[in-house]
Each structure stands twice: as structure tokens, then as C-alpha cells.
Amino acid sequence: MNRTFLLSNGIEIPAIGMGTYPLNGQILLNAVHDAYSVGYRLFDTADNYYNEEDFGESLSALYKNTSAQRDELFLVSKLSDELYRPGTLGGGFNKGVYFWKNSPVMQGEKAVHKVVRQKIANTLRSLHTDYLDLLLMHWPYPDYFEEIWFEMENLYKEGLVKAIGVCNCRERHFEKLRKNCTIFPMVNQFESSPLNTKQALVDYSKANGVHVMIYSPLMNLRLKTSDAYVEFLQELSNKYHKTKAQIVLRFDIQRDFTPIPKSAHKERLQANIDIFDFELEEEEMRQLYSFNEDRQTLPESKSCPGL
Ligand SMILES: NC(=O)c1ccc[n+]([C@@H]2O[C@H](COP(=O)([O-])OP(=O)(O)OC[C@H]3O[C@@H](n4cnc5c(N)ncnc54)[C@H](OP(=O)(O)O)[C@@H]3O)[C@@H](O)[C@H]2O)c1
Known part of the structure; x- marks a missing residue:
């Protein structure tokens, strides 16, 4: 049984979701089917996971083979x-194709507007949907941080996305946006665990109505840690007849967070x-x-x- 939290704009977000990186193809399709059948409604992807098309195919199979409806899903x-293009991880870094001032694709008028529009159109087409439940800026890209956010605000106002937020942002990034934004970020997705509680950021998030999503929630179980x-x-x-993974995920839920563990x-x-x-x-x-x-x-x- 899943439950939900409320975002600052009144939209419900599931209390747990499925991460999809680096799944693709049939493995992703099977995992999405299995996840839905055991109760997941939130699925987390990104344009640089290069699995949006396969995820879209997974959704089509879900609609065809189960009673799943688009409006009960929460697509992120x-x-x-x-930053990471397929095939370059071992052999080279393809840094800054988009959202960096020196990139060839960012030259010319209204580059941020054009890139964001291109990306959202591509995502919606790949996912066979006309709206996203949540769109996140993947990182506080320093050259265009505010411009990207303002464009995301427009997508929200146009109804193409039901909520907008950021990832990997600290308090100072929110304060930078606060000056000129018309919509404050509704979500911040970042890494946290008992080994890395980020309490100051969490307190700031609560005080400012920013819901927290936790990525890599099980990473702490794979690290070398203290015996204690x-x-x-x-x-x-x-005591609870639960696995360590379940204990750590429950810790997140009781902090009012939405963790997004990935499993195939x-x-x-x-x-x-x-x-x-x-x-x-x-x-x-x-x-x-x-x-x-504070282990990141x-x-x-x-x-x-810095911003
Ligand atoms: N916004 C960002 O910057 C950002 C960054 C990183 C990740 N993310 C998102 O967060 C999602 C989750 O993060 P993650 O994949 O890095 O880490 P994770 O979910 O903490 O861990 C995934 C790993 O744990 C294994 N696993 C899953 N459930 C398990 C269980 N019950 N017991 C033991 N092992 C288990 C999985 O293996 P099997 O698949 O073999 O089960 C996989 O190897 C990603 O998929 C992505 O959607 C976002």
C-alpha cells in the first residue's frame, strides 16, 4: 500500500517511487510492469538517462496489458x-552539450527557451503523454540557472507540467531564485540517508514548502560504514522483521520524503x-x-x- 504527500500547489505525490536509471529495453519494460503491479505509481526518469523512449514503450505496454490509466501515474x-552520453562514460566526457555558455547549441537568440521547449517536446513525445506530473532541473546549471527556471515556470503555467522543481540544490540556490521567480520550486531531489541527513537543507525545505525526494536511497547500504x-x-x-533496505526507506518516509529506489x-x-x-x-x-x-x-x- 502506497501513500501520498502534498506538494505546495496541492498536488499529491506518492510517498515512494521507482528510479529508472540505468534501465532500458525489455528489462525496463518488465520492471515498470512489476513495479506497477506491486503498487508503484511514481516513475523517475531524465532526458540524460537515454531511456525515455523505452520508458514510453513500457508505459504503452502497461496501458495495454493492465488496467493502468495515465491519470493514476506520476511521471517525473x-x-x-x-553530461553523460552513451558510450562516452569510459572513454570521454561529453560535458556541457546544453546549458553551458560556451556550448555551440547555446549560441544565438533565446537559446534557453529553444532548448527547454525542444527537450520537453521530446520528453512528452517519448512518454506518449501531453503532460508531466513533475519536471525537475537536474542540477543548478550556473550559466543559465534562473533562465531555465523561468522557462519551467512558463511550462507550468501552460499546463504542460503539473509541478516543477529542482535537483541537487542548496539553500543558496533557492534564495537566488526567490528574488525574481513567480513560482517557488515545489520539490528538491537530492541524495540523503542516515549517513548524510542534510538536516539544515531539510529544515529549509520544510520552512519553504519544498517537498524532498531522495535519490540513491540505498547507496548507504553498499558503502563501507561503521560496524555500529x-x-x-x-x-x-x-525487531520489525524487515530488511535493512526497508528500514532505511522507512526512515525516509518518516522524514516526509519520497525516496525513489531503483530495482530491476x-x-x-x-x-x-x-x-x-x-x-x-x-x-x-x-x-x-x-x-x-555528511557523507555524499x-x-x-x-x-x-556557487551561484
Ligand atoms: N536527480 C539526480 O541527480 C539523481 C542522481 C542519481 C539517481 N537519481 C534517480 O534515483 C534513482 C535511484 O538511485 P540509484 O539507482 O542510484 O540508487 P538506489 O536506488 O539507492 O540503489 C539501486 C541499487 O540497489 C539495488 N537494490 C534495489 N533494491 C534493493 C534491495 N531491496 N536490496 C538490495 N539491493 C537493492 C539495485 O539492484 P537491482 O536493480 O539489481 O535490484 C541497484 O543496484 C535512479 O534510478 C534515478 O532515477 C537521480
């Missing part, structure tokens, strides 16, 4: 500079959403917080432009 995509952390998760796991396996998809029948005690939450060591792992999380 992102505007990216397309592992032992405490095991203790909770034994039905039993894990099912387990990851089976977290609504128990509650961590206040003292247990407090102990989990105590393992914070992904590059997009670690590096953040």
Missing part, C-alpha cells in the same frame, strides 16, 4: 545538460514498497540520525556551483 523527468551503523540496522531489521527485480521492488505497515520509534529515528557524517557519494551531489 528532468532537464539535463546531458550496520549493527543498529540489523537490530531494527530483527520484482521481489526487491515489492520489498522496497512494503514499508507502510510499521513505524520506527522516535528514539530509533534519533539514533539513526546520530550516524550522520555521487558527483552531482558533491559538486555544486
